Amino acid sequence: MASIAKSWLCASCRRKTSVSLAAKSRYSYSTASRHDRPLRMAVVGSGPAGFYTAYRVMSKVPKTKVDMFEALPVPYGLVRFGVAPDHPEVKNCQEKFQEVASSPDFTFIGNVSIGNTGGHFAGCTIPLASVLHHYDAIVFAYGASKDKKLGIPGESGLQGIYSAREFVGWYNGLPEYAGLAPDLTKGDEAVIIGQGNVALDVARMLLENVDVLRKSDITEAAIEALLKSRIKRVHIVGRRGPMQAAFTIKEVRELMKLNRVGFHDIDMSLMPDEISKLPRARRRLMEIMMKGSTANVDEALKSWSLDFCLSPTEFLGRPDRSLESTVFERTLLSSPFDPSSSVASTTEKLTIPSSVAFRSIGYKSVALPGFDEAGISFNDRKGIIDNDGMGRVLQINKDESSGSHLPGVYCAGWVKRGPTGVIASTMEDAFSTGDAIASDWNSAAPFIKGESSSGWEALRAGVEHGKCKVITWEDWQKIDKAEKERGLLAGKEREKFTSTKEMLAAAS
Amino acid sequence: MATPRSLVRSLQSLRTPSYQSITHIRQSAFSSRSKIRSNSSLLCRSRAGVPLLRPFSTSPRCQHGHIHPPKPGEELYVTFIDKEGKEHKIAVSKGDNLLDIAQAHDLEMEGACGGSCACSTCHVIVTEEDYYEKMPEPEDDENDMLDLAFGLTETSRLGCQVVMTKELDGMKVKLPSMTRNLQASDFGSKS
Numbered sequence: 001m002a003s004i005a006k007s008w009l010c011a012s013c014r015r016k017t018s019v020s021l022a023a024k025s026r027y028s029y030s031t032a033s034r035h036d037r038p039l040r041m042a043v044v045g046s047g048p049a050g051f052y053t054a055y056r057v058m059s060k061v062p063k064t065k066v067d068m069f070e071a072l073p074v075p076y077g078l079v080r081f082g083v084a085p086d087h088p089e090v091k092n093c094q095e096k097f098q099e100v101a102s103s104p105d106f107t108f109i110g111n112v113s114i115g116n117t118g119g120h121f122a123g124c125t126i127p128l129a130s131v132l133h134h135y136d137a138i139v140f141a142y143g144a145s146k147d148k149k150l151g152i153p154g155e156s157g158l159q160g161i162y163s164a165r166e167f168v169g170w171y172n173g174l175p176e177y178a179g180l181a182p183d184l185t186k187g188d189e190a191v192i193i194g195q196g197n198v199a200l201d202v203a204r205m206l207l208e209n210v211d212v213l214r215k216s217d218i219t220e221a222a223i224e225a226l227l228k229s230r231i232k233r234v235h236i237v238g239r240r241g242p243m244q245a246a247f248t249i250k251e252v253r254e255l256m257k258l259n260r261v262g263f264h265d266i267d268m269s270l271m272p273d274e275i276s277k278l279p280r281a282r283r284r285l286m287e288i289m290m291k292g293s294t295a296n297v298d299e300a301l302k303s304w305s306l307d308f309c310l311s312p313t314e315f316l317g318r319p320d321r322s323l324e325s326t327v328f329e330r331t332l333l334s335s336p337f338d339p340s341s342s343v344a345s346t347t348e349k350l351t352i353p354s355s356v357a358f359r360s361i362g363y364k365s366v367a368l369p370g371f372d373e374a375g376i377s378f379n380d381r382k383g384i385i386d387n388d389g390m391g392r393v394l395q396i397n398k399d400e401s402s403g404s405h406l407p408g409v410y411c412a413g414w415v416k417r418g419p420t421g422v423i424a425s426t427m428e429d430a431f432s433t434g435d436a437i438a439s440d441w442n443s444a445a446p447f448i449k450g451e452s453s454s455g456w457e458a459l460r461a462g463v464e465h466g467k468c469k470v471i472t473w474e475d476w477q478k479i480d481k482a483e484k485e486r487g488l489l490a491g492k493e494r495e496k497f498t499s500t501k502e503m504l505a506a507a508s
Numbered sequence: 509m510a511t512p513r514s515l516v517r518s519l520q521s522l523r524t525p526s527y528q529s530i531t532h533i534r535q536s537a538f539s540s541r542s543k544i545r546s547n548s549s550l551l552c553r554s555r556a557g558v559p560l561l562r563p564f565s566t567s568p569r570c571q572h573g574h575i576h577p578p579k580p581g582e583e584l585y586v587t588f589i590d591k592e593g594k595e596h597k598i599a600v601s602k603g604d605n606l607l608d609i610a611q612a613h614d615l616e617m618e619g620a621c622g623g624s625c626a627c628s629t630c631h632v633i634v635t636e637e638d639y640y641e642k643m644p645e646p647e648d649d650e651n652d653m654l655d656l657a658f659g660l661t662e663t664s665r666l667g668c669q670v671v672m673t674k675e676l677d678g679m680k681v682k683l684p685s686m687t688r689n690l691q692a693s694d695f696g697s698k699s
Binding site for chain 1: 620624625651
């Protein structure tokens, strides 16, 4: 028989109970590694990948000390700046991150970027080489900070074309895009290029009743702009078909259920005949697209469609340089019902009137300054740090052969596997990196040979000078509190500060 | 006609005998462990199953709902089979859900969304179909999340949505091994 757990106390309550010293010594040394000192680990980035990796390593390697560097004064990365405001339940993972951050072995170092000398970050900068000197291990979990471009005529010259990254950052209060002020009043048709979940988020923001969004932590500026919006018709356009689409069912279902928002029937020729024979997830996704919206298109206030097999070729503008329409070329799927079907172009053109267009074709990671000097291999084509799949970063190899692991250097999240997947996938991915670090530390694997492993204590003197303000976890809690108080006044959960200046002011 | 569901079921029944023989062997090895465990009931267990003091969390975490201690004589039993194949039989009360139960007993179940049916991190696999059939059908929301779960089976559920009832007394659920060894091929172009 398996053992029967006798205690009815929940784990957190049990934790409060004091433990005898004998029991403590017996177990705290049982997992001792060849090292007789704590593992000093730097984590670059404070999104889910960074926190889940820190959590995993701290659970598996006792006495690990983690310093987490964040370029912005506020933590949580895309949980704060990416997850849609009307998905508050997805943000519940922050509770776990708070638990990690409350450890005495964890230090949050906000408003400090690594190797970033320019750009929009107004905070402090530490060269990568200095960081490497003071840690046993470093984990790059800084995500994907750029977006892919279409590279078609009109893309950069016309007004009214936004990247989904900018737009999402704007409505979520990302300081970098606080001043975006998208103009949604030029006409009633919008085009979203790309068919992933970010595209559906953007569509939902344009179609959803503003009174529903108002209660979320969306910024006031976004509420104002959305109130003025004249958009009535949203096209979500993809190069391939429904069987190849990247979005997931939850997001489609939400759009289908929107009050007084209709869905235009999809092109049935792209649907396989026997949907019941498809694998479960794909089958359910096809079924919901065929079933359509709750609201009738003819009676709806707003409507949307999934326009398949169209590849954008050009943006056309009015004389005043504002966007008028988007030109697409029809594509041909080599095998329409194969999820990995390739696509070929045809010469047939289609023009969709569009007063505003959003480019939502994916995010891209970029290398940090100092990677080359440190021998870190960054794959520009894939937009990821080269790694062994478990998060061990590979060395730059001159002879083109696959490099070996750069001791002590790891990566997790989107910068490791590319910008796809939900938080659960990033968690799994971060756990695999955490497991790799723990297993390397507990084996004979080499780590960074720094002059010491004194971490932040050694670095901080060089950082905290002049106008550079480092944000601690306590500082962040002040910002958090101030944002919640602002939210209370506006009748919502939180009113975010949208500039680093305001954030720093709230922290002082 | 062989639907995918019936196919998976027939595969499971084929696998059952060998699976049981493995657990028998594991259980005998486990019984000696359980003694250690009962001695150290005050200690938290690490994710790897090694008992240790949690190196962090100075304050108790509060994101999971509390479970209710079962009244004597009214205990219901549920057995979790963890990723190493070890069985943990737990006495629980009617009305508690599997996510809360697992977290209260330090089993490796994450519950990233706090039990609000917005992620798939509390995915469990009901090992016996009879028990699966006794549960109310999953709602669309739960199925939508299960569609994204690693290692989805025909008897998969989200732990946060499975509430213990008398009918489920004696049920066994498996925590799916979610380690996904990403290989270079996984990084193939997405376009």
